[in-house]
Amino acid sequence: MKPIRQAQGKHFYSHIIELESLFVHIEDLEISDGEKNHLRLLADSTIHHTIIDAILSELNTEDKKNFLHILSCEDHNDIWRFLNTKVDSIEEKIKKVAQDLKKELHEDIKTAKK
């Protein structure tokens, strides 16, 4: 059974981290579609790296490897099952780092428009 993966987006955390509000602001920029795509991809990848860093920072050496192994299998249920047993309040921690970064990215967009 892989309902989370199939129903809720490409990343295992896509159901708790919304990027639409960020992408809407990118969409409002008067630039080409290719340029918008480039910005979206940079934002998405930066958030992804930040979340993975936050998770790995909570794990010991062996569990880092276990997590990367589970992550490579792309079964989102297994990923959450593992994280919930290894890290307290992992969902909140992921939401927090993503939210902080999104706020900074929003500010970057505002600044760039000035």
Next chain:
Amino acid sequence: MSSHSHYHRLKNKWIDRHRNVKNIIWEKHQDALNWAINSFPAKQLVAGSLGGMLLLSAPSITMLPKSPLLLTKEQHAQDLDTDTKLMLDLKGKIPSDVRPLSLDEEESIAEILTKDFGFRVTSSVHGKKLNRSYGLIGYEQHLVLFPGDTIYSHFENDGEFQKFSSAGMAPGLSAWRYFAFSKHALTQKDILREKYYIAVQTFLAPGFDEHVAEFRNFFKYRKMLVINPENGKAIVCDIADAGPSPWTGKHLGGSPEVMSYLHRVDGAGVGPVLYFFIDDPEDVVSLGPATIR
């Protein structure tokens, strides 16, 4: 300020952010990430979100089974920007299934590539074209450079020998036989032509059967731009052999060096590439890895 300036300002800032977070994650968790790269099959990594991270950020790519080209962290950071840009430019232009492109699709893609790379990229030159310009690429062996060339005389240095000798030498000569008449006569150009060669199905090109000699001359060492659309890696190659046979299910072949650079593998992991002619009558476009302007 113009919208273009907005974009560049924001893009540069976000590229810096991206580089920083990549550096941080690699500095903090290098052992685990290297372990993952060396432990999981390339195909498994490419498909998943872990691969998205590792392939785009690893300081060195070592998970490919066939002798990868090692890249520095800085090279990777630069490649991310150019490769990503190319991937995005091609997004929506390439069919989801690996089939021959329509004329419109070929023209549209050639136009993008010409603009991105700064030299003329086209699916046909002087009315001659291949049977297709999008297909599955297989793994070829090294070609004999000159009479007597073996796996022990083939490479320029020990590093290349270590990386690429496991591919072995092709048992026969290439479609155009030797690249040089002797080791003494071998030039740098000959070496690069073998290093970055592809084999294409010249014999299936429209008109080949009616004009065999003319077509053979046309295809000999003809430069092509080969692109892995799934990672944006692009390389300037030359046609130095004919093949593979249609029954293999593959449409072209790449030298070990070409396959390594493109991160393409053979067998169950075989994947598609775009391959378009480079119209380079002055011979100014260099063979080897290519990045967009």
